[in-house]
Amino acid sequence: MKTVFVTVGTTSFDELIERITTPEAVQALKGRGCQQLVLQVGRGSILPESDSCYELGINAFRFKDSIAEDIKCADLVISHAGAGSCLETLGAGKPLLVVVNDKLMDNHQLELANRLYKDSHLLYCTPSTLVETLKTMDFSVLSPFLPGQPKHFADFLDRALGIQ
Template identity: 35%
Template sequence: MAASWTLTEGSPMKVCFVTTGATAPFTALIESLLEPSSLDALREGGYTHLLIQFGTAKDVFETRAQAARNYLQQQGNETFAIGGMDFDPNGLREQFKLVQQSKGLVISHAGSGSILATLRYQIPLVVVPNDQLLDNHQEELAIAMERSNYLLRGDVKNLAPAIQKSADFRIKMAQFPPITSGKHRETKSFAAIMDETMGFLD
């Protein structure tokens, strides 16, 4: 259903797409996004659609989404749409394109695969490290990536600040993969490293 949302000329659409990872469901991220504070931040940012890839946490999503819709109705906002989708083995190309075209935002768990896939589309990305996971390097990677201006880091307890920051971030975000990533050092592509190792020096 949600994947068929289409961008039509004239009707303003701004999509926030959320991906929570295929292996371990990150329910805290789903819950946090459907909190009134996050919803308010999204609406203030001009977002019209929130699409959540819930993976295996369908039940959590449905109950929370219903509560969120009720909240929006109380506020007198009928236009903000909330949709959910399952894990898609064919990848998320369509969803990323939709975000790209609608000048939207992706909020993701901090898995390296999701980060790499999203940044190819040159769309603003907020990553939320899962603090429930022990001994993993998500936090380290998120910090390093934020320092290089590739993405923003969000706190699962309060996502509103990151959503607000993402509006300005769109302008200053660094290109990924980097063309020249260092200010003072020579960079190489992997193709060049392969050639060097083989002795193919021109």
């Protein structure tokens, strides 16, 4: 696992960025072979410098038109539990660790992460359990995420509307 990509989407999730750059998290990542940490920090107030973690190479940015290339190049993606980020990562066939922002009220993120976890597509944790999860995670237990089949829905609509 040479490259780990961390994304918070278009929101801010400073707690995730703070936790993933702690010495304990960096050691856990290094223990798994990580050499490069790429951070997409969104609207957050934290933008780590490239030399802020002397143990790992860090590349941090706020936004790009697309993070598809970052996902593609990553050996592991660590993401907030936004549906777009989760589905894009799973659709790319990358192992995914979701960090749920447990400080949100009416936490739909937890519902999404829990559902995809129950279906064995990802692992999830909270910021407070991130380091322990990094040390113990086992992606071999996960099942591939199969892409949707929109043609089935289109065919259904055609039949329902009498077009087919």
